[in-house]
Amino acid sequence: MSDDVLIRVDAVGKKFSHTLRKSLLYGVADSGNALLGRKAKSGSLRKDEFWANQDIQFELKRGECLGLIGHNGAGKTTLLKMLNGLIPPDAGRIEMRGRVGALIALNAGFNPILTGRENIFIIGSVLGFSRKEIQQRLESIIDFAEIEEFIDMPVQNYSSGMQVRLGFSVASQMDPDILLIDEVLAVGDLGFRVKCLNRIHELLQRSAVIFVSHAMPYVSRICNQAMLLEHGRMLEYSSQVGEVIERYHAAFTSGEKAVAGTGEVEVLEVSSPLETKSEELYTHEFNTPLELTVRLRINCDYEHIGVRINIWNPDQRPALDMVTRGYESFVWTHQRSEVTLRVKTAAVTLAPGKHSVSIVVFEAEHITVLCRMDNAFHFGMSSHISTGCEAFLAADWEISEEETIS
């Protein structure tokens, strides 16, 4: 059972046109060809056309989950739509075995002036449930959406979050062989997201899943393989999900230095004595101390000046706040106008990926920010295992086996 391939995608491509007029005319031409039984020329582009997807190739078995990542407009949704049979490929072949279910923002079929309950029946039937099946699942749908109070209110009075909840709740009742998920976790509050994730995990056991998301922690948590799309092509496809995600992050151009604050302090230089000049991006050895050198020019006469160094993870979330061994800000008494700080941290166990460093210099009494420099320094982290978390925490583990009395 574990090795039955449910999705087979072979050299698939899809063409779109830049201009609307051409797009519509090509639509007519394609339709005409299809009616006459003529195979359209697949290899070449017509005027104003581009490949929205090209040479996509993969197979997915039951129990596997493929994370589809890439920038906006990379072709993820186009691929998903071809897999769902909504639009035909312009090249290659797709074979889908089993019932296909799609978890997408499902407020498309809602009628705004009908009540939530009535809309459940409509969306349910659109997704292929019979009236009886919906009746049986009605309780759990309403429960899942957590909107029992408003279920008999017209949907137009729902907030967009509530609408999505309702749509997702209906869709989550499906039990498909192939599940396509497009950015559903981007909406809804935390509690609902957790619910959705749990439901997806349940479905994962018995389906082949394709998961499109921009939220890398979810991708690394859910998927056991990942594909990075760029300009419609497969840039990377591997079961090393962490590596693909790293590549995705690296594809973003490194953030420009950004300076804010009163300007009374300038950051002249941030570097690491560990980096070699030839390296484009300094890669820090996992579980070793990080060393930084920060040169500052101070153009004011506050008595006490403090500094903090923050490290941001590849998702641009703050990961670490660098302080002293006594867990306080590093503060010194101001005397010279130019100072050099040499920092050596405890062993760093951050997750793999490209991290950035912010320097924050402030006046110690009123915590007025004198200078804040973001993207002052970048470094990559080396690691062998992937994680959706920001860092690893080493621990001693012990297991004691209880003796059972039989």
Added chain:
Amino acid sequence: MSDLPVRVYSQEPAIKRPRLLFREMSEDLKASKELSYALAVRDIKSQYRQSFLGYFWAFLPVLGSTLLFLFLKAGGAIQLTETQVPYLLYTMVGTTLWQLFVEGFNKPLQSVQGAKTMLTKINFPREALILSGMMVVGMNFLIRFVILLPVLIFYAMKGLFPLHIESLVLFPLGVLSLALLSLALGLLLVPVGLLFTDIAKATGMIISFWMFITPVVIPIPESGFASVVMRYNPVTPVLDSTRSWLLGQVPQFMDGYILTVALSFALSLLGWMILRITFPHIVSRLGM
């Protein structure tokens, strides 16, 4: 695991494998039974929920054009061939049937157009949209007919038109034939109409012209150019026969009726096939 349904998407034109095409068509038609009903209920409910006059709106156009033509005729503004039944009855039944044809003709495109966002996001049997549309058309006709019923009963009791049971039973058949004809013509417009708004705009104009070459409110003249055009209009035999059956008259165009119904069948099937084959290509152009 070979019992899993398999669908293959490739460039291989579906029309090259007609057996598979017909199998998928009948599968989807079966699968769309419940869905089309749910969609029709949605449309009918929402159609009238936001209005006070509600179902009465379905009947207003009939009343409007009947009154208009009664006024024009009585005032001597137009000269019409004498009708065998009272003119008011002729017009009212005529407009009710015409309304059915117009709605049936417009509905396929409207209903698919209205589901555009659903089409680009969810894979469901597209047949359901057409079916539900026709159910709504049928429902609207029933509403109009129920409102028309007292008028018919009143005229029948006064003996102003004959009640023939044997022809009356043919009336529902006539109604279905008219609906089928409208569906056949309407279906053909869907593929192009979805891409280009010209179609929807043009049909509005065509319909208002078409009414005057169909014996809806104007009986076919004895002779002349208009008479020829009206006789060759495919709606004429179906609409006129249906009205004759209701009002106990002998239908004039039985040959034309049979021919038109046969053609409607063939065209509906053809339109359905065309829609199936072209649909994915058209959805590709409808955007994300």
